[in-house]
Amino acid sequence: xxxxxxxHLLGIKDITRQDIDxxxxxxxxxxxxxxxxxxxxxxxRDVTIANVFFENSTRxxxxxxxxxxxxxxxxxxxxxxxxxxxxxxxxLDTVNNILAMKVDMVVMRHASAGAPHFLxxxxxxxxxxxxDGTHEHPTQALLDAFSIREKLGGVEGKKIxxxxxxxxxxxxxxxxxxxxxxxxxxxxxxxxxxxxxxxSTLGVQVELEVKKALEWCDVANVLRIQLERQQLKYFPSLRxxxxxxxxxxxxxxxxxxxxxxxxxxxINRGVELTSDAADSQHSIILDQVENGVAVRMxxxxxxxxxx
Amino acid sequence: xxxxxxPVLSRWLMQKKLILDSRQLDIxxxxxxxxxxxxxxxxxxxxxxxxxPRGIFLAELIHERxxxxxxxxxxxxxDATFHRDDFRRRDVPVKASExxxxxxxxxxxxxxxxxxxxxxxxxxxALDAMISFGRPAKVELLVLIDRKATRDLPISADYVGxxxxxxxxxxxxxxxxxxxxxxxxxxxxxxx
Numbered sequence: 001x002x003x004x005x006x007x008h009l010l011g012i013k014d015i016t017r018q019d020i021d022x023x024x025x026x027x028x029x030x031x032x033x034x035x036x037x038x039x040x041x042x043x044x045r046d047v048t049i050a051n052v053f054f055e056n057s058t059r060x061x062x063x064x065x066x067x068x069x070x071x072x073x074x075x076x077x078x079x080x081x082x083x084x085x086x087x088x089x090x091x092l093d094t095v096n097n098i099l100a101m102k103v104d105m106v107v108m109r110h111a112s113a114g115a116p117h118f119l120x121x122x123x124x125x126x127x128x129x130x131x132d133g134t135h136e137h138p139t140q141a142l143l144d145a146f147s148i149r150e151k152l153g154g155v156e157g158k159k160i161x162x163x164x165x166x167x168x169x170x171x172x173x174x175x176x177x178x179x180x181x182x183x184x185x186x187x188x189x190x191x192x193x194x195x196x197x198x199x200s201t202l203g204v205q206v207e208l209e210v211k212k213a214l215e216w217c218d219v220a221n222v223l224r225i226q227l228e229r230q231q232l233k234y235f236p237s238l239r240x241x242x243x244x245x246x247x248x249x250x251x252x253x254x255x256x257x258x259x260x261x262x263x264x265x266x267i268n269r270g271v272e273l274t275s276d277a278a279d280s281q282h283s284i285i286l287d288q289v290e291n292g293v294a295v296r297m298x299x300x301x302x303x304x305x306x307x
Numbered sequence: 308x309x310x311x312x313x314p315v316l317s318r319w320l321m322q323k324k325l326i327l328d329s330r331q332l333d334i335x336x337x338x339x340x341x342x343x344x345x346x347x348x349x350x351x352x353x354x355x356x357x358x359x360p361r362g363i364f365l366a367e368l369i370h371e372r373x374x375x376x377x378x379x380x381x382x383x384x385x386d387a388t389f390h391r392d393d394f395r396r397r398d399v400p401v402k403a404s405e406x407x408x409x410x411x412x413x414x415x416x417x418x419x420x421x422x423x424x425x426x427x428x429x430x431x432x433a434l435d436a437m438i439s440f441g442r443p444a445k446v447e448l449l450v451l452i453d454r455k456a457t458r459d460l461p462i463s464a465d466y467v468g469x470x471x472x473x474x475x476x477x478x479x480x481x482x483x484x485x486x487x488x489x490x491x492x493x494x495x496x497x498x499x
Contacts, residue, residue: 002402029403033389038439041389071389301389305400 003306008120008127009299011136012177020181024146026298027291034070034293044073047304049105050098053130054080054091057109059265059289060130060140064107067296073304076103091115092122099125105304108132126303134168134229140264141174143295145182147288148219151260156183161213163189163245164223164272167196168230171264172223176202189213190245193234194225210245214255221262222247222272242271249276260284326452326471326479327493335468339449340372342466343418350378352444353416358433359386359404362421364485365451369420380418383408387432406436413441422481424450427462452479452493471495 004019012020033041049068053061061077068075078098080086085094095106105126108116113135120127131137149155160179166172166188179186180203187205188195195206207213214220225241235241252261261273261282269275278285327335347353350373357366363384370382388403419433430448437443451468457475473479478496482488 003399026403029386029388029405032406033439036439037441041439042435043389043391043394046395302400305394306398 002302004302007303007306008116008129009138009303010116010120010127010129012138012141012174012181013136015138017181020142020145020178023142023295023298023302024149026302027142027146027294030070030297030301031291031294034290034297040070040072042072043301044068044071044304047071047104048074048076048102049107049300050076050078050103051130052078052095052098052106052108054085054108054110054115055131057130059292060109060137063289063292064128064130064139064296067293067300070293071297071300073105073300076101091119095119095123099123105300128299128303131170133170134173135170136174136177137170137264138174138178139292139296139299140171141178142299143288143292144171144175144221144262144264145178146295147262147284147291148179148184148260149182150287150291151284152218155179157185158219159185159187159217160219160221161187161189161207161217162221162223163210163213163247165194165225166190166199166223167194167234168226169223171221175221176204180204187213187216191235191241210247211251214247214251214259217259218257219260219262220247221264223264224266224268224272238271246270246272246274247277248274249280249282252277252280252282258282262288264288322497324495325492326495327469327491329491332468332491332493335451336368336372339466339468340369340376343369343373343449344376344378347416350380352414353380353418354410354412355380355382355418355420356385356408356433356437357382358419358421358429359384359388359406361423361481361486362419364483365422365481366420367485368483369449381410383410385419385433385436387429387436390432390435392428392432408440411441412437412443414444415441416445416447417443418447418449420449422450423452423454423479424448424462424464424467425454425457425479427458427460430462431460451481454479469493 005016006014051064065075107128107130109130110132113133115132116127116129129138145155162172176186187207189207189210263285267273267278355366355370357363384407386404386406388401447465449466450464453464453467453470454473455470476498480494480496482492484491
């Protein structure tokens with residue numbers, strides 16, 4: 001089988017292990033393509049893709065746009081600021097107007113969880129979720145798992161610690177789904193106020209001490225504190241957070257084994273990671289960015305190719 | 308049992324006809340290599356590109372045989388999946404295979420190798436895929452089986468193992484030991 005089980009990529013929860021393996025095998029080939037002298041292939045030559053971003057993004061939007069262009073798709077970009085959304089247009093109306101211009105696929109980011117699922121029920125185009133509220137960010141999880149597979153030769157049986165603001169993180173949730181499907185062991189670590197109450201029902205361990213989490217894991221995926229999503233005070237101050245949960249190069253060097261350090265970006269240097277940790281040889285943060293383009297090419301290619 | 312001993316009727320009933328057996332294939336490969344040597348006084352600028360997924364086995368066989376004739380040519384694999392023109396025109400996307408080009412294409416004499424030449428569309432895609440690696444000085448095509456009069460595009464092979472009259476409804480099956488088959492045998496099959 002070389003077809004995904006779904007028409008859309010709304011979340012990792014909906015796709016199967018076989019889907020993930022197929023995306024990875026295809027991404028291997030695209031990673032090769034983007035390292036050639038000519039980095040472009042004509043596969044999506046007759047496909048138009050709209051990048052609809054109702055929420056801020058640099059990495060994800062650039063990465064999607066580059067992936068689309070490397071596949072020779074026609075690309076239009078939409079950002080909520082400066083659009084008619086401000087004049088009171090509904091989500092469905094906005095997207096239907098974009099689709100009336102004959103668009104085949106929609107890549108969407110939205111501040112509300114479930115927004116792409118809502119759209120999938122109402123429109124014909126293929127939808128790729130580029131992050132919906134605090135719910136899922138499937139392509140980020142795929143590229144994280146792909147990077148782990150590349151660095152460690154596989155994901156199965158690996159111990160992965162997700163450290164930071166778990167409560168507000170769509171990356172954490174998608175990562176948990178993806179890594180679980182691939183057979184990894186997962187631990188979440190952060191201040192108790194930033195760990196969702198029922199997270200252990202997903203089959204993950206909870207650890208409150210960052211040192212213990214680092215000693216346990218093969219890979220540490222460090223997340224940003226999402227101050228923009230926090231309406232309450234979850235911890236006394238950023239300085240105190242850094243004191244208890246910040247990771248420095250010394251902490252990594254003091255471990256008995258070498259672990260891999262990941263971060264989905266944007267990094268708040270000096271908060272969750274010190275600069276020397278982010279730039280250390282433990283870090284594969286920039287490999288994640290490169291793999292992001294290859295993985296997104298694979299997702300778009302496989303979704304566009306299935307009739 | 309040798310296929311020549313099977314009566315014509317039962318062969319028709321089997322819907323499967325042997326085009327080349329192991330011994331004939333051996334002779335054909337030798338001839339192809341001799342032709343290559345005849346046409347290339349110097350192989351120093353030459354590279355072999357086997358087309359994924361099935362042409363690579365033949366490419367390896369030619370590569371090995373040339374080596375035994377004291378001619379060493381670098382070999383690579385080329386996958387043209389992302390350059391195909393039938394993307395979104397079939398139900399399931401074609402699965403890509405590995406491309407391995409461990410040399411530069413720029414200014415080289417490239418020998419493309421595939422097992423069967425049918426519509427010519429794979430070769431067209433392969434030419435595009437190859438050009439992403441640079442501008443070759445010259446490109447030649449070697450195929451084991453040339454299905455005559457089934458071409459959709461103006462493409463022909465420079466070196467042909469065997470030319471066969473076929474219909475669109477038929478299929479050529481290439482069994483090679485290198486692929487894990489029991490014997491080297493090339494079949495023409497009537498589809499149901």
